[in-house]
Amino acid sequence: MGPGDTFVSRFGHDAFLVERAGLPALVYNFGTYTEQAIAPHHVLGGTLLYYLSVDYFEHTLRIYRAQNRAVSQQVLALDAVTAESLALALSKNSRPQNTTYHYDFALDNCTTRVRDLLDRELHGALRRELGAPSPYSYRDHALRFTADDLALSFLFDLGLGKPADRRLDAWDDAFLPDRLAGYLRRATVTDASGTHPLVGLETTLFSAKRAPVPERPPVREPYDAFAGATLGALLAAAGSRPGLRVAFGLACALVGASVGAAGIFVLLLLGTHVHPASHRNFNALVCPAWALLLVPAGLRVAFGKSVPWERVSFIAASSALLAVAGTVVALASGQASQRVAALCVPLLMGAWLGVRRARRTI
Numbered sequence: 001m002g003p004g005d006t007f008v009s010r011f012g013h014d015a016f017l018v019e020r021a022g023l024p025a026l027v028y029n030f031g032t033y034t035e036q037a038i039a040p041h042h043v044l045g046g047t048l049l050y051y052l053s054v055d056y057f058e059h060t061l062r063i064y065r066a067q068n069r070a071v072s073q074q075v076l077a078l079d080a081v082t083a084e085s086l087a088l089a090l091s092k093n094s095r096p097q098n099t100t101y102h103y104d105f106a107l108d109n110c111t112t113r114v115r116d117l118l119d120r121e122l123h124g125a126l127r128r129e130l131g132a133p134s135p136y137s138y139r140d141h142a143l144r145f146t147a148d149d150l151a152l153s154f155l156f157d158l159g160l161g162k163p164a165d166r167r168l169d170a171w172d173d174a175f176l177p178d179r180l181a182g183y184l185r186r187a188t189v190t191d192a193s194g195t196h197p198l199v200g201l202e203t204t205l206f207s208a209k210r211a212p213v214p215e216r217p218p219v220r221e222p223y224d225a226f227a228g229a230t231l232g233a234l235l236a237a238a239g240s241r242p243g244l245r246v247a248f249g250l251a252c253a254l255v256g257a258s259v260g261a262a263g264i265f266v267l268l269l270l271g272t273h274v275h276p277a278s279h280r281n282f283n284a285l286v287c288p289a290w291a292l293l294l295v296p297a298g299l300r301v302a303f304g305k306s307v308p309w310e311r312v313s314f315i316a317a318s319s320a321l322l323a324v325a326g327t328v329v330a331l332a333s334g335q336a337s338q339r340v341a342a343l344c345v346p347l348l349m350g351a352w353l354g355v356r357r358a359r360r361t362i
Contacts, residue, residue: 001177002070002208003145007152008038009069011145012177012213014111017057017073018087025057028090031110033103046273050103050110054094061205070208074184076118077200079191086121093117105275106138112175122189126198127171129187134173138164138277139336141176143217153220154340158262159269161281162335178213224342232350239354240361248354249302252316255347256294259319262344263289282333285326286341291319294351301358309359316352323348 001013016028032053042048064071078086092098103109119126139160146153174180187198235255238248267289269278297312299305323345330337 001064003210003213004067004069009067011141014114014177014180015060016086016090016114016117018090020087027055027057027060028094029053029055029060029110030101030113044272044274046275048103049100051099051101052094052113053099065206068208068210069206070204071206072181072202072204074181074199075201076198077189077196078121079193082121082191086117089117089121106172106175106277109175111177111180115174115180125189126187130170130174130183132170134168134170136168136173136179137166138168140217144214147214147218148211155265158266158283158287158340159278159281161277161279161283162330162333163280164277165334165336221339221342224339228343228346232346235347235350236353236357240357242361245304245358246302248358249298249300251298252301252351252354253295253298255351256291256298256319259287259323259344259348260289260292260295262287263291282326282330282335283337283340286323286330286337287344288319288322288326290315290322291348294319309355313352313355313359316348316355320345320348320352
């Protein structure tokens with residue numbers, strides 16, 4: 001199933017379809033959850049519980065059509081014994097005492113459950129085929145699936161730490177529906193009839209009216225650098241003009257609020273168990289929470305209050321230096337922080353240079 005409109009459906013979905021002669025076609029869905037299961041304390045604590053549900057195929061297809069989500073079908077060319085064993089394993093897994101599992105977005109989700117169960121029934125043959133390196137990292141996938149949403153894409157880029165930049169092998173890369181489908185399309189299986197493609201037939205059951213997910217994340221570094229440098233230069237220039245005191249002060253406050261809030265967001269992820277991929281995140285330095293102190297300082301400048309220039313200059317300078325140091329450390333360690341840094345560092349540098357000029361002219 002292709003992506004949907006909601007956050008939880010943005011990365012697509014996978015399920016098993018079991019068809020038996022004379023019986024209703026059943027969909028085994030590992031991506032089912034309750035509202036209670038995704039409550040904030042479960043999200044922050046990393047204790048999400050999902051479960052396997054079973055539904056009629058026609059009902060499932062109607063749901064995805066109504067949500068304008070693409071549906072494709074890969075018919076697995078399994079011998080009768082393997083097919084029966086797989087169907088039996090799904091039936092056992094759907095019993096009430098066996099349905100729940102601890103959900104992990106990358107390591108244990110609806111797609112990895114399909115991948116792992118299929119691999120077990122093929123006695124490890126699928127994993128042996130998926131040992132080659134992949135061209136993707138977890139960050140790449142997050143950014144390509146959010147390519148149409150600038151704000152969400154930035155939050156993913158900001159919140160993912162160094163672990164998200166590990167280059168995946170094909171097995172780990174098959175944690176998303178479109179990637180698993182691609183690998184299954186090329187996989188082979190050996191049975192009594194010889195070696196043949198694992199997927200015997202592939203059909204599109206419903207074509208969604210939405211843009212396809214790009215194969216690679218969009219290249220945004222030049223645009224981020226241009227935006228950051230332009231806004232930073234304007235901020236630095238405004239500091240030398242007494243007539244722009246109000247605008248300069250409010251801009252400093254806005255920069256401090258934006259960068260500081262981004263830093264708080266990163267610290268929140270670092271201090272919780274949302275996901276290990278959000279840990280070891282040097283964006284906590286690239287976007288220092290310390291910059292929040294620019295908010296009251298900027299407001300004092302804007303509204304003509306007595307300004308403690310030495311303190312304001314120290315806050316601006318230390319925020320900028322923290323961002324520069326964080327960028328160097330992040331990039332040297334292998335974390336892809338260049339897009340976040342391209343926006344935040346010039347803004348903080350512009351605030352610092354503007355404060356230095358304002359101190360002499362205001």
